[in-house]
Amino acid sequence: MTSKETTAFSRTGLVAGMSAMGVVVLVSNIAVNFPINDWLTWGALIYPIAFLVTDLMNRIFGPAFARKVVYAGFALGVGLSLWFADQRIALASGTAFLTAQLLDIWVFDRLRRQSWWKAPLASSLLSSALDTALFFSLAFYATGLPWVTWAIGDYGAKLAMAAVLLVPFRAFIALLPQRFARDGAMADSSQ
Template sequence: MSQARFEVPGPRAFALAVAAMAAVVAGSNYLVQFPINDWLTWGALSYPVAFLVTDLLNRRYGPAAARKVAWVGFAIAVLASLFVATPRIALASGTAFLCAQMLDIHVFDRLRAGRWWRAPLISGACAAALDTVLFFALAFGGTGAPWPTWVAGDLLVKLAVNAGLLAPFRALMWNLGRPLPASRG
């Protein structure tokens, strides 16, 4: 794992990251209730942005700050989701979200020293796979909904969106600067 020291996000940056995370998750929980067809829901198009937020935080502020935002964003998103989705979807989303975010943060941190695109691409793909399978099994298992086909369709779209988010990640990463160097004393 990374041995670099990272700057602590200020209150404004932290609040912005939490708000972005909560909005993406609550919005995706609303959108997942509306299938596009038998193999895809609208939530697949928006949810990968949560991993973009996490990866940008992890790159700039390190894994501890990314975990903190994920936990706070999780709490707010689950509460907000109770108003825009069913309780089952909100709880399934919260469970899948936390598991996937912690995996994303861990994998990203392990790969951070490689080429700029490896960490967000691989961590996002691993986390999207875990999140998708866990969410759909918990949210729709036993309901008669075609959730196994939604898993396949949503995952393929999430992986494509994840790859498409590499360009915004690179552009935003460049503007975020680099972590602080380790102290010399």
């Protein structure tokens, strides 16, 4: 791939990552208002895709690039959520999202050179725990809603989704040229 193609690939990746992140945050913030049962909301099934986006950006482009996607996704997602979702949920989501996604990037980067599945799984499990604790306590404390059971159900769903999302993570990485699929090679080649 030429330098021009690499720059175009990076630009496309950045726009795709930022857009995906903003949409995932917005849809999750709306879906969290719709319980499936006393233990789970629809947001629990959608939000883990944000960790997939972050992990793909981190694997392909490196941690600095992934942080750009998170910051832009944060701004876009919170901005849209303030418009389309409850303000308390939007602010709780933004706080939890930014903190958890930055933890995800840090953990992923520390494990990136181990087996392909360890970095996305471990980073998602740890950051999902932080995200769940922050979001549900900030969004629903003192509302009278069953937020503790929702948080437990949400984290259980995030654990299951972290395992399930390993399949598309591996499939997407397998589609990339080998030099871009390993250890954030795009970040190394563009700096």
